[in-house]
Amino acid sequence: MADEYLPALEALILNFKRLPGIGHKTAARMAFALLDFTHEEAHSFADAIITAKESIVPCEICGHISEGGKCDVCSSDKRDRSVICVVEDSRAVMALEKVREFKGLYHVLGGTISPMNGIGPDELNIKSLLARLDGVEEVIIATNPTIEGETTAMYVSKLLKPLGVKTTRLAYGVPVGGDLEYSDEVTLFRAIEGRRDI
Amino acid sequence: MADEYLPALEALILNFKRLPGIGHKTAARMAFALLDFTHEEAHSFADAIITAKESIVPCEICGHISEGGKCDVCSSDKRDRSVICVVEDSRAVMALEKVREFKGLYHVLGGTISPMNGIGPDELNIKSLLARLDGVEEVIIATNPTIEGETTAMYVSKLLKPLGVKTTRLAYGVPVGGDLEYSDEVTLFRAIEGRRDI
Numbered sequence: 001m002a003d004e005y006l007p008a009l010e011a012l013i014l015n016f017k018r019l020p021g022i023g024h025k026t027a028a029r030m031a032f033a034l035l036d037f038t039h040e041e042a043h044s045f046a047d048a049i050i051t052a053k054e055s056i057v058p059c060e061i062c063g064h065i066s067e068g069g070k071c072d073v074c075s076s077d078k079r080d081r082s083v084i085c086v087v088e089d090s091r092a093v094m095a096l097e098k099v100r101e102f103k104g105l106y107h108v109l110g111g112t113i114s115p116m117n118g119i120g121p122d123e124l125n126i127k128s129l130l131a132r133l134d135g136v137e138e139v140i141i142a143t144n145p146t147i148e149g150e151t152t153a154m155y156v157s158k159l160l161k162p163l164g165v166k167t168t169r170l171a172y173g174v175p176v177g178g179d180l181e182y183s184d185e186v187t188l189f190r191a192i193e194g195r196r197d198i
Numbered sequence: 199m200a201d202e203y204l205p206a207l208e209a210l211i212l213n214f215k216r217l218p219g220i221g222h223k224t225a226a227r228m229a230f231a232l233l234d235f236t237h238e239e240a241h242s243f244a245d246a247i248i249t250a251k252e253s254i255v256p257c258e259i260c261g262h263i264s265e266g267g268k269c270d271v272c273s274s275d276k277r278d279r280s281v282i283c284v285v286e287d288s289r290a291v292m293a294l295e296k297v298r299e300f301k302g303l304y305h306v307l308g309g310t311i312s313p314m315n316g317i318g319p320d321e322l323n324i325k326s327l328l329a330r331l332d333g334v335e336e337v338i339i340a341t342n343p344t345i346e347g348e349t350t351a352m353y354v355s356k357l358l359k360p361l362g363v364k365t366t367r368l369a370y371g372v373p374v375g376g377d378l379e380y381s382d383e384v385t386l387f388r389a390i391e392g393r394r395d396i
Contacts, residue, residue: 005292006265012250015243018235019228030217032289034247035254035263037216042251045213046244049232052210053240056233065233067204091230094203 009035061132063108063125065090073097073106080104082137086129086156088112088144096142104140107132112148113155121155130159138166145172207233259330261306261323263288271295271304278302280335284327284354286310286342294340302338305330310346311353319353328357336364343370 005013009031016027034042058064059071066072073079073093083104087093093106109124133139139160143149153169160167172190174183183191203211207229214225232240256262257269264270271277271291281302285291291304307322331337337358341347351367358365370388372381381389 006254006263008246008250008253008265009263012246015246018231018239018243020231021224021227026219028289028292029219031250032287033216033218035250035288037251039251041216042247045216046247048206048210048213049240049244049247052206052229052233053235053237055206056204065204065207067206089230090233091226094226 058108058110062106063110063128064093064106078103082135083140084129084132084136084138085140085142087142088149088152092142092144102140104138107139109143109152109156112143112146112152114148124152126156126159129156130163133160133163133165136165138168140168140170142170145170256306256308260304261308261326262291262304276301280333281338282327282330282334282336283338283340285340286347286350290340290342300338302336305337307341307350307354310341310344310350312346322350324354324357327354328361331358331361331363334363336366338366338368340368343368 004010005028012031012034013024013027016022016030017024019027022030034045037045055067056065057068059066059069059074061070061074064071064073066074069075080103083102084107085096085102085104086107086109087096088109088111090108093108096102096106107125107129109126109129111119111124113119113121113124129139139156141153141156143153143156157167157169171194172187173194174180174187174191180188202208203226210229210232211222211225214220214228215222217225220228232243235243253265254263255266257264257267257272259268259272262269262271264272267273278301281300282305283294283300283302284305284307285294286307286309288306291306294300294304305323305327307324307327309317309322311317311319311322327337337354339351339354341351341354355365355367369392370385371392372378372385372389378386
């Protein structure tokens with residue numbers, strides 16, 4: 001049937017559809033674009049996938065992406081080892097590192113508690129966090145400001161409290177450059193609640 | 199530097215950025231998602247790229263994607279060989295085949311005339327179209343309704359006219375299900391111009 005894709009093209013489309021936010025039409029567009037790649041470009045792409053997948057592993061200490069052993073942050077001697085910032089994933093580490101404000105270490109949970117998706121605390125790197133609190137004075141919980149992120153923050157903070165380590169959470173508020181008119185009510189409520197003297 | 203990507207991740211991001219409509223942020227999101235693929239999924243993805251690239255080649259007659267030799271349309275004995283529909287790319291063939299209305303053959307130009315991008319008539323499969331007009335009664339030009347598509351349609355039709363083959367163009371008009379209020383002026387003008395008796 002001419003109105004169906006060739007099997008090799010169909011297989012490629014299915015692989016693109018596994019990526020986040022990619023539906024069938026976008027996947028098909030990408031697959032067709034890939035057919036226009038040169039032989040070298042296609043091989044470069046395939047090699048990059050395999051190389052990234054095989055060479056990038058979680059840091060043995062914090063779970064952030066690394067090329068084996070410790071990640072760049074954990075192996076740096078310029079970081080403040082008394083503060084750990086707990087995040088959901090490596091993308092959050094990258095985002096925080098861009099700010100160049102935080103000089104402590106990280107701990108990557110690898111997701112959030114999400115009963116709907118069958119992810120409980122045991123599926124996250126929480127035990128390894130508790131095992132590295134020696135000499136740590138503060139744990140900043142920087143999970144995303146979503147329901148799952150909030151639930152996870154509460155869960156982790158409840159585990160940390162009895163251990164006597166100071167636990168903080170990123171400030172909520174209106175985003176800089178944003179417009180109050182377009183801020184949702186919960187954010188505005190949190191912004192008022194967390195107001196500070198000027 | 200912890201605020202830069204690992205080389206293997208950077209390479210993967212650069213490859214994703216080669217795809218149409220993918221900027222740096224989306225490419226990074228895809229690359230991180232790929233790190234969460236299983237070993238098998240990553241290899242399946244890389245294999246699909248190589249397999250598609252190596253097994254899918256242009257049909258030797260019309261230029262539509264094929265697995266070697268003739269494409270499904272050209273090799274079918276149920277198609278009307280007296281009509282050829284000229285399109286920009288294989289995606290257009292797929293779109294037209296879904297309609298199940300057109301029973302003729304196709305000719306894939308492989309793009310449009312676009313001096314800005316250094317693409318002239320010689321870069322397109324136009325000569326091969328002129329070489330297959332034996333027994334053809336009508337050529338329907340179905341390039342996209344863009345400036346480049348229009349320019350290409352004009353160019354091809356001027357080549358076809360002296361050869362005595364009937365040349366037609368897809369109808370312009372308001373899209374079915376669309377709202378006149380949101381149609382641009384050129385489309386509305388063409389819709390009025392091309393009005394038909396009811």
